[in-house]
Amino acid sequence: MKNVLTNTKKGILMVAILATVMGFANEVSIKNFKKDLKATALTIEDVKEGNLLSIKDDHGITLYKEMIKQSGIYTKGFDLTELPDGSYFFELDKEIEIKTIPFTVKSNKVTFNKEKETTIYKPFVREENGLIYISQLALDLEPLKISVHALYYDSSSEIVYKETIKGIQNIERVFKLETGSYKIVFNFNNKELTKYINN
Known part of the structure; x- marks a missing residue:
């Protein structure tokens, strides 16, 4: 009986975690503006005050760091075209997870790769x-x-x-x-x- 209760609790925990993971699937949106505007608008839903947003290069060197000041939806424009050609990523450090959003810069063009986004718990x-x-x-x-x-x-x-x-x-x-x-x-x-x- 004790094993049944323990396994049931673990099952409920895994379902709750998976539901949370699925909830994070659509929390980040990125828009690249064309023509004269070079900014990239980053929008992240469900941030909390104290979360840390960084831009890092592929060697892990931090190029930009910002502490989120307000809970809710975070939106900010970044001019990523000024970065040298190479691979980079946004990193959002939350209470129980770290989400990375990779992008590349080549000839002043910014490309995001949604398939390579990762979440580490x-x-x-x-x-x-x-x-x-x-x-x-x-x-x-x-x-x-x-x-x-x-x-x-x-x-x-x-x-x-x-x-x-x-x-x-x-x-x-x-x-x-x-x-x-x-x-x-x-x-x-x-x-x-x-x-x-x-x-």
Whole structure:
């Protein structure tokens, strides 16, 4: 009976996540203006205050960065034709996901490739009743490295747990940590995310 309830909960969670993913499918629209106007209008639905929008080149170097100041619909014009020929992408860093929108510039012409847009889900951490819950949706079975560091008053730290999780789509871990301060470092998809815990 316990297994049935656990599997039912997991099934409901996966349906909810898939519904959320499908909801994001049409949230970004891009318009290139012709003739005298060189601007590209970027419109993103359902942004939240504090989301980070960046333009990066294909080496990951940040060329532009903006913190979203208002929740709702974000619209802004960019003159991307001034960029040198090459590959670039918009990156929208949200609470639980990072969305990339790739484009190329060639001879002052900007081309977006909708088929190569990606969404990466970030690890999610929550505390409840003295337990630390970690979850991540890894659609492409990408590995997740977790390291938990105990932080001490003299500014030193010690790794108390380390793990690399591979080949799992719905990653879930639960930790019970002794009272204190901790830093949890996640490495995934060539990105690093740090969360601090005080319990």
